[in-house]
Amino acid sequence: MQANTENTYINRFQKGVRDGIPIALGYLSVSFTFGMMAVAGGLPVPLAVAVSMTNLTSAGQFAGLSLMLSGGGYFEMALTQLVINLRYALMSVSLSQKLHKSVTLLDRLLIAFGNTDEIFAVAAGQPKEVGKKYMLGLISMPYIGWALGTFLGAAASAVLPENIRSALGIAIYGMFLAIFIPPMKKSKAVAAVVGISAALSCIFHYVPILNRISSGFVIIICAVIAAAIGAWLKPVSAEQGAAE
Amino acid sequence: MTKYWLLQLAVMAGVTYLVRMLPLVIFRKKIENKFIQSFLYYIPYAVLAAMTFPAIFSSTGGLVSALIGFAVALFLAFFEKGLVTVAVCACLAAFITEWIGTLV
Numbered sequence: 001m002q003a004n005t006e007n008t009y010i011n012r013f014q015k016g017v018r019d020g021i022p023i024a025l026g027y028l029s030v031s032f033t034f035g036m037m038a039v040a041g042g043l044p045v046p047l048a049v050a051v052s053m054t055n056l057t058s059a060g061q062f063a064g065l066s067l068m069l070s071g072g073g074y075f076e077m078a079l080t081q082l083v084i085n086l087r088y089a090l091m092s093v094s095l096s097q098k099l100h101k102s103v104t105l106l107d108r109l110l111i112a113f114g115n116t117d118e119i120f121a122v123a124a125g126q127p128k129e130v131g132k133k134y135m136l137g138l139i140s141m142p143y144i145g146w147a148l149g150t151f152l153g154a155a156a157s158a159v160l161p162e163n164i165r166s167a168l169g170i171a172i173y174g175m176f177l178a179i180f181i182p183p184m185k186k187s188k189a190v191a192a193v194v195g196i197s198a199a200l201s202c203i204f205h206y207v208p209i210l211n212r213i214s215s216g217f218v219i220i221i222c223a224v225i226a227a228a229i230g231a232w233l234k235p236v237s238a239e240q241g242a243a244e
Numbered sequence: 245m246t247k248y249w250l251l252q253l254a255v256m257a258g259v260t261y262l263v264r265m266l267p268l269v270i271f272r273k274k275i276e277n278k279f280i281q282s283f284l285y286y287i288p289y290a291v292l293a294a295m296t297f298p299a300i301f302s303s304t305g306g307l308v309s310a311l312i313g314f315a316v317a318l319f320l321a322f323f324e325k326g327l328v329t330v331a332v333c334a335c336l337a338a339f340i341t342e343w344i345g346t347l348v
Contacts, residue, residue: 029328047249054257059291064256071248074255081259084291088260090284092267105269112265117288166305167313167339173300174317174334176292181321183289190289197290198297205298222294223287230290231282 009100009129016137023118024145030058031146033171034065035153040165041069045154052150056116056143060084062172063219072214083220091120100129107132114139189234197226304338308345313338 031052038048043065055061060081067077092115099108111132119138123130157165184191200222204210213221304310317334325333 026327029331033331043249044246047246047253051253051256054253055260057260059288059295060256060260063291063295064252068249068252072252074251077252077255078259081256082263083287085260085263087284087288088264089267090281092264093271096268096271108268109265112268113261115264115268163305163342164339167309167335167342169303170300170310170313170317170334170338171331173296173303174313174321174331175327176296177314177317177321177334178325178327178330180289180292180296181318182324185322190286193286193290194293197293201294202298219291219294223290226290226293227283227286230286231279235278235282236285 009102009131010126011100011102011131011133013133013137016134016139017141018137019122020119020138020141023116023122024141026118027142027145028149028152030175031149032153032156033168033175034058034061035150035155036157036160036165036168037062037153037172038065038150039154039157040168041065043068043154045151045158048154049147049151053143053147056114056146057085057088066215070215076214076217079217079220083223087117088115088120091115091117095120095123098124098126098130099135100131103132103135107135111135111139114143116142118142189230189236192233193226193230196229197222200225305342306345309338309341312341 034052035045035048038051039045043051051061051064055064063080063084064077067080072080092112095111095115096108099111103111114135119142122138123135126134160168180190180194184194201218204213204218204222300314301307301310304313313334316337317330320330320333
């Protein structure tokens with residue numbers, strides 16, 4: 001019976017858990033940085049962990065954290081999260097077609113919560129359609145890793161001396177560079193999008209009057225303009241987009 | 245403050261979840277519009293770039309240590325080292341620079 005269903009689609013919880021372990025290890029260190037920065041910025045440890053357990057996204061959480069610490073508005077928060085996390089909409093559309101027909105609406109509501117870049121990439125890379133049990137297994141380890149890493153980072157931050165904490169401030173940006181520099185080498189369009197967005201962001205930061213606009217909106221404005229120019233100049237195929 | 249943070253947490257989690265959930269439940273067909281596909285493909289890079297610059301230059305105790313940390317990160321990222329390696333080395337470079345600064 002089990003072997004029979006296994007032939008038509010992938011749905012073993014254990015396989016999902018196994019596939020999720022490498023993702024979980026990667027998440028540990030990223031969420032460690034998040035936990036550390038959250039507490040260094042003044043957030044209580046339980047709140048930092050709560051952010052990770054309810055959001056499960058890196059760029060969105062870092063942007064959200066800086067808004068929380070700078071006292072940004074609720075609308076600004078909503079718009080920032082919408083723009084930064086817009087890519088998940090594309091991934092969800094793509095994942096939607098990868099799910100086996102046995103996956104119910106309720107299952108989809110649950111799976112949607114765990115649709116991160118890496119989990120999506122692994123699910124999309126499976127040779128067959130995937131079922132509910134596989135997806136839940138795949139989400140389980142990264143979720144634990146993300147929450148645990150946040151807690152450890154938050155707890156560690158409280159005991160680290162000031163000079164180490166100040167040097168750690170650059171960690172997240174180093175990580176961002178490691179994400180967007182390699183694709184810039186392969187695609188001139190990505191390089192152009194990054195360059196335009198970075199240049200606009202600097203203009204908003206240094207030019208008088210413009211620098212009064214809060215950071216959340218600046219990210220949205222820069223990213224939307226740069227990505228729109230990129231999409232207009234060099235459209236990409238669905239396969240390329242989904243592979244991201 | 246705690247009430248404000250909890251409300252912001254709810255807004256954050258709510259929007260993030262809706263963005264993931266609605267397309268998974270509503271859309272069963274592929275997005276055909278090439279511009280939207282491309283826009284969604286470029287968005288993560290554009291967001292990361294806007295978040296990184298110029299914030300990275302004021303991310304440590306001083307401009308010099310930030311610049312050195314940035315240079316090290318740029319170098320390692322260019323040679324496609326892992327996320328953690330790049331982040332840790334950038335921190336080390338910034339830390340050592342600041343430490344040397346206290347000696348002079």
